[in-house]
Amino acid sequence: MGPAGSCCGSPDANRRFHRSPFHADIFRSFSWSANICGRKKWLFFPPGQEEALRDRHGGLPYDVTSPALLDSHLYPRRGLCSPALELTQEAGEMVFVPSGWHHQVHNLEDTISINHNWVNGCNLANMWHFLQQELRAVQQEVSQWKETMPDWHRHCQVIMRSCTGINFEEFYHFLKVIAERRLLLLAEGTDSGAMEGGAGSGLGPHQAAFDVSRITEVLASVVAHPDFQKVDTGMFSPRPEELLQQLEEVVASTASL
Ligand SMILES: O=C(O)CCC(=O)C(=O)O
Ligand SMILES: [Fe+2]
Known part of the structure; x- marks a missing residue:
């Protein structure tokens, strides 16, 4: 909810009502x-x-329309960025924001809107890519303590979680919960054709199989990641390698769906 004129360029209004500086979701x-x-x-x-919109320290601007971006010393790659795709959203209209697109929003009038975010099989790999980038950024930031802190890798996961909202362990848990629901749904389907209203609440077998194949690809990458290998997975049930194997078997058997 925001008054006319609010956006990244009017911090006072943003603080009270509305804040959508340049960002990706x-x-x-x-x-x-x-x-x-x-x-x-x-x-x-x-x-x-957005890479071309970074300042010389690597930071992204708060407002891409700010005159500061004309300073080629501060924003050396600004000239390489293509112009923004611009659109006006009217009352009653809905905008879809694709995964990974940076954007900023400006209220032309007093505005109320509702939005919703989600991850599915189509952008799951983008989420995993983002988490790896976030961890690398944390590790770079605290690299000077790597040799002197025995728990350095664990602390990087803690910092990542506080900055990003999730760590590698929780990401595994997220994959596991969705994978198990999809596996259940596929198993029910082969049982009696009882897909409708099953564990996946209306998902069909094609979508379940699609999700399972995307989760399998991402989980294979997670399991192979050196930082995930440092996470103590001894108490996880199932163990990540076991879940991966189970998923790979299902992918092989549903390839004909
Ligand atoms: O409406 C806004 O100010 C921000 C909306 C937004 O960033 C989004 O839906 O992704
Ligand atoms: Fe957004």
């Missing part, structure tokens, strides 16, 4: 945003373009 999720009333101007940049 949490975990590189998809989002939709529906305008109940009012109008908003959106500026979009396809994934990767």
Whole structure:
């Protein structure tokens, strides 16, 4: 909810009502945003373009329309960025934000909107890629203590969790919960054709099989990641390697779906 004129460029209004500086959505999720009333101007940049908008210290701008970006000493790669994709969202209209697209939003009128974010089989790999990037950024930031801290890797996971909201262990748990639901749904389906209203609440066998194949790819990468290998998975049930093997078997058997 925000008054006319609020966006990244009017910090006072943002603090009280509305704040959407230049960003990509949490975990590189998809989002939709529906305008109940009012109008908003959106500026979009396809994934990767934000690299050209970084300042010389590697930081992203708060407001991509700020005159500060014309300073080529501070923003040396600004000229390499293509112009923003611009759109105006009217009352009653809904905008879909693709995974990993950076954007910023400006209220042209007093505006109320509702939005929702989600991850599914189509952007799960983007989420995993993002988490790896976040961990690398943390590790770089605290690299000077690597030799003197016995628990350095564990602390990096703690810092990552506090900055990003999730660590590698929780990401595994997330994959596990979804994988088990999809496996149950596929098993029920082969049983009696009882897919409708089953454990997946309306998901069909094709989507369940698709999700299982995407989760399998991502989990294989998680299990092979040197930092995940440092996580104590002794108490996990199932063990990540066992879940991966089970998923790989199901992927092989549902390949014909
Ligand atoms: O409406 C806004 O100010 C921000 C919406 C947004 O960033 C989104 O839906 O991803
Ligand atoms: Fe957003």
